[in-house]
Amino acid sequence: MADLTTTCAGITSPNPFWLASAPPTNSGEQVLRAFDAGWGGAVWKTLGQPIQNVSSRFGAIQYRGVGGVGFNNIELITDRPLEANFREIAEVKKRWPKNALVVSLMVESREEWKEIIARSEDAGADGLELNFGCPHGMCERGMGSAVGQEPVVNERITSWAKEFATKPVLVKLTPNVGDIVPHGLAAQKGGADGVSLINTIKSIIGVDLDSLTPRPMVGGRSTNGGYCGAAVRPIALHMVAALARDPRFRLPISGIGGITDWRDALEFLLLGSSSVQVCTEVMLRGYRIVEDMIEGLEGWMDARGFERLDQLVGRSVPAFTEWGELDLNYEIVAKIDADKCIGCQLCMVACHDGAHQCIHPGTELTAAGVRVPVVDEAECVGCNLCQIVCPVQGCITMAQVDNGFAPATWNEHVGHGATLRPKKGSHG
Amino acid sequence: MPALPADRSEAVFADFKPALDDNQARVEAHRCLYCHDAPCIRACPTSIDIPGFIRKIATGNLTGSARTIFESNVLGMSCARVCPVEVLCVGDCVYNHMGVPPIQIGKLQRYATDHAYRQGTRFWQAGPDTGRSVGLVGAGPASLACAHRLRRFGHAVTIYEAREVLGGLNSTGIAPYKMPADRAIEEVDWVRSIGGIEVQTGVNVPTDLGWAELEQRHDALFIGIGLGPDSRLQARGEHLQGIHGAVDWIERMKLGKVDVSKVQTAVVIGGGNTAIDAVRELLGLGVSYVKLLYRGVEAGMPGYAHEWASAKKEGARVVWRVQPLGFEGHGGRVTAVRCMRLDRNKQPIEGSEHTIAADLVLLAIGQGKLGGLVSGLDGVQVEGGRIVADAAGATGRPGVYAGGDCVNGGQEVVNAVAMGRDAAVAIHSFLSAGGR
Structure with missing residues (x-):
């Protein structure tokens, strides 16, 4: 003990x-x-x-x-x-x-x-x-x-x-x-x-x-x-x-x-x-x-x-550090577990209105009759908002993406030109 | 409209689903997830913005909550009580997928609408007079919803009703543990308080007032005549005293008095919602032995499973796979139902004739269709006794619209409200485009 x-x-x-x-x-x-x-x-x-x-x-x-x-x-x-x-x-x-x-x-x-x-x-x-x-x-x-x-x-x-x-x-x-x-x-x-x-x-x-x-x-x-x-x-x-x-x-x-x-x-x-x-x-x-x-x-x-x-x-x-020491090349995206989703669409509306418009309405129903929203992972900025509004425990997880870029902080970028990955969710 | 007697039989019933108090409503409202494009809205025939009105309860904006409900469903007070929410909005609440009790939408709707009634809030005034006039036949939920919306547009409105009591089945047919007749009639008054909804009672169309005359008086017509009398078995002994159509008996129980004090065994024939209502009403009035006779088995009953589950808890008995053949009597009164057993395919089993004792029999095997009443209106199609209308309520005759049970064959109050409301929008378009 x-x-x-x-x-x-x-x-x-x-x-x-x-x-x-x-x-x-x-x-x-x-x-x-x-x-x-x-x-x-x-x-x-x-x-x-x-x-x-x-x-x-x-x-x-x-x-x-x-x-x-x-x-x-x-x-x-x-x-x-x-x-x-x-x-x-x-x-x-x-x-x-x-x-x-x-x-x-x-x-x-x-x-x-x-x-x-x-x-x-x-x-x-x-x-x-x-x-x-x-x-x-x-x-x-x-x-x-x-x-x-x-x-x-x-x-x-x-x-x-x-x-x-x-x-x-x-x-x-x-x-x-x-x-x-x-x-x-x-x-x-x-x-x-x-x-x-x-x-x-x-x-x-x-x-x-x-x-x-x-x-x-x-x-x-x-x-x-x-x-x-x-x-x-x-x-x-x-x-x-x-x-x-x-x-x-x-x-x-x-x-x-x-x-x-x-x-x-x-x-x-x-x-x-x-x-x-x-x-x-x-x-x-x-x-x-x-x-x-x-x-x-x-x-x-x-x-x-x-x-x-x-x-x-x-x-x-x-x-706990300052913002400039965070790795800008670290990348996560939202994953929705279709088996757990209840179809409330809260992630979809939150992403559209409050984040980066990358969760879209599902087009098909699951066997349980649920319309599961779809994450456009190419645009998902990994902000967590969908996970925050989701009422179902463990339904939305944030999964790390291996994007091939070495870690780089803002301080390293402005200090000695470390390479940053392309931005997502800015809709060009 | 004549006042209802205070000592009518239905007065013994208490609410089957008691109202929420302020705390219960607030806690329940806060449980709502406020879904986007919510399944409960899609399950509601009138498409009430359910998450929207519930959020307004949570914030204490009760008047706004009621407005949201009435905007989609002007009969929202009665629908909160009589809707089979278990198979509509509540049945589709996303919490069902989580294994969490779904939001009690009906009770919350009742909480908000009762608040508005208590406050006397009306929400809408009649629109500026358009000089156009619409006649509505029948004073049930479809016509009331249609008339209210037409008044918002500013059209003159007259309802023709054969009975003295307004409200249709909402007043005469709802199980009293869901809503007593006086609440339905209070709702009619509330709807009419928009002003300008003229009503003529005791008018049978087309016998007292013909279609040609109606078309002459009005620029458009809405037909909401509902269903006809209870169907009969056409069996031997059906004339005996103590045998009634269920819809007819329920109406007498709700608006006046029925005496069941000497009934030992009541039998209800049928398997639909009217049959289940009748069983529960007889039990509630104190009849100790109430038996349902149905041709199939539980799984095939057309009545709602949740209603039948309640009836069983209340003590209902049942005989499955049985076909009534006729009635036996003594001194002019029914004493028994003569029956035959049916096999899995609902075919009679030879030699299975027997009798089931009964001193009260209610027939709940359907109601007649009234489509024949419109035979004088060229262009209005009738199929299987139902009036044919499109999604907007238009019949085949320009300027003539229809909705409610006479079109859909007998669905819920909320379906009739949606049809009446949508027909009003179509009638308004028709009149605005210079029709008739």
């Missing part, structure tokens, strides 16, 4: 699944139940000067009848007394000594950082996460993403934290920047032991079409919130991978953003995260999802022959 134990930024946990700093880690009672369910770690809901929240606080996108594909919130940091939080942190740590308990923090002055770090460590925190990410409410008060968007401020506050802390310090980065790399480097320069990303994305989740008010609605008004949930995962994966592949960046990464199950988590691990944090899916489905996450990851690792997590962390990073 694969060993899921992980160490991220010097913080060890029995598995890589941590709860992100958010409503599911608001209290000791909750975190105890989460650890009972199997979560390997938790990042406590951000502590700072307790605030007053609004109602309502959440909004969600519904897609094809399923709510919560995209999610946003306008809730702020903890609204509970710091004394209660620290008391409960100590209690949880006492009962679950081997689980990772990280405390998220957000205050303003150097003195405040000093005091809250000391109190967190006294309560038993295994690590500290500096919340430089919240894109709503706190940033208007000079904290959260207001810090994360300024590398100089990020570096300065990180260095304060490192000065006061004896436990590892993670800096939580905001995605509300053009390029994540300088911000990761700023945290590194400030002395951070690791980074966690992404925090939520500045967003308006929608507009209520009855009251004409943006959502979530607070007494007839709304404000920008933090976007999260499955829909943000591709953005998060890119930011994680962008840091992981940068040779200047050397810190461990705790990956966050739209993780709903073990497959999603695995993608973050493969792109360089040594732990992952989950919030939205737990808010929607409960702590119990972790049972499948553990079992699914173990099963996959056993099937693939991985024994330890560190064997796969970052495994996909070398394959």
